[in-house]
Amino acid sequence: MLDSTVYPSIQRQRVEAALEDEANVDPRADLMYGIHELSEARPGYDQAEAYYDGNVPEVFTSVRLRRALAAHRIDFDLNFAKTPVNAVTNRLKVASITSPDKATNQLISKIWQDNQLNLELPDLFRRAGEYGDAYLMVLPVEDETGRVVRVEMFYNSPQTVRVIYDEENPRRKRMTIKRWCDGPYLRAEVLIDGLTERWTTGKNARGDDAGDWMPWPADPEDPESWRIENEWGEQPVFHFRTDRPYGVPEHYGAYGPQAAITKLQATHMGTVDYQGAPQRYALTETATTDTSDLDPSDFDDDDWPTPDAGPSDIGDDSSLKAGPGEMWLLRGYKAVGQFEAANPQVFLDPIMFNVRAMAQICETPLRMFDPQSSQRSGVSYQEEDSPFISKIENRQTSYGATLHEAFTFALRRLGVEDPVITVDWVPARSVSTAEGWQTVKAKIEAGVPRRQALMEAGYRAEQVDAWLAGTDDAELQRRVDVLASLADSAQKLGAAKTLGVITEEQVAQLMAGAIDDLEALANAQEEG
Incomplete structure (x- = not known):
């Protein structure tokens, strides 16, 4: 970290300006800028969530077909898009976080247990893969004397939190914005080095304009407590990401293939009924097509429908009865037949093509989408896994650095001045085959x-x-x-x-x- 006396951070300048000369600083400038950046990024995160959860609707060029399928409420989604996310997450397992110092090791163990990190970290890694970004909040908790007694670590969604980086030095955090809904109110916090600002709206305000926001004191009896100073010199927010400055969802390349699969599957399911009960037809002679003037008494067969009879719901409209001794009498029809239902392979083959394309684009082995896809040897699997293993090792490097940063911050708050720690991962690949x-x-x-x-x-x-x-x-x-x-x-x-x-x-x-x-x-x- 650069010495602040040599290279003062923009954040520190912002804090000093806010504290020493508030008249020259618009207190809502950072807030509105952060809200704008958060709102701009939100649609991409919502889309990533929809594809992971399998909630993306099918797209049809035919309006009539879309209405027909919607009327039948067909919902037979095959959600392959989540596989690239889960495949990576399942290989990201922290083996240990250790220090050569025994006392520091005990503190690390306490942090781990207090925050149930055996449950929190896998969820954090999955969310980072799902959205491309995930945030770990690390907040010191003090007792009545002001001494830090423990540290809380918990995940925050990129849909509500965003770190904004310094344009001059993209590795430095300029500020962090957090906005959320609290009943009829909107709340927000702006975090910069050494300072946290708390904001709120009135009831049912949209929060789009600066005038919607007002200071939100932490202590109702202290109007100035909406601005909270600290001595950390850094923001207690740690950004896990698949790329820099902001990540890309692990399944981003699966969006197109998944949309195609969803459409193919919905259309396929729409034709299944026709495979079990084919659509039939009857051809009539031109002279007998109009039966509107027929007298039902002309026919001995009581089951012959009258011209004004409508279709029933119990399947008894036909005059043709199947059984021994029954005779089928077709009056006025030249020929009968049925329409062939669509061949299932017309849908299944393109679905498998899109699954293979998804595996290729997302660098995920095909057998993770379809375990029966091949019976190759272990050597072939290793060759197929190489890009996938490289991706996992890249995530271990990136997430490990951020996890190291978060634990260093936490240990410093607990009184360890210069903690030395090591983050070890379960290997992404280990030998388990004869070869x-x-x-x-x-x-x-x-x-x-x-x-x-x-x-x-x-x-x-x-x-x-x-x-x-x-x-x-x-x-x-x-x-x-x-x-x-x-x-x-x-x-x-x-x-x-x-x-x-x-x-x-x-x-x-x-x-x-x-x-x-x-x-x-x-x-x-x-x-x-």
């Missing part, structure tokens, strides 16, 4: 240091160090051989199940028995 372990084995045999080979396999440094503690090269080689053999057996058993040679239950029993035997052997060796 993978054979590769690890080959690397070690070729002279690659065993620690390096295991880390390249996707395991964390602390995991590798724990495994290697007290283990010589021969023992390590034996373990790698066992894992390689076990993975190879699992792959072959899976192939046997696919061919129908063995059942899934038998595969599970064999693998469970083999693993139990290996564990018993390992325990016996450790005890010996």
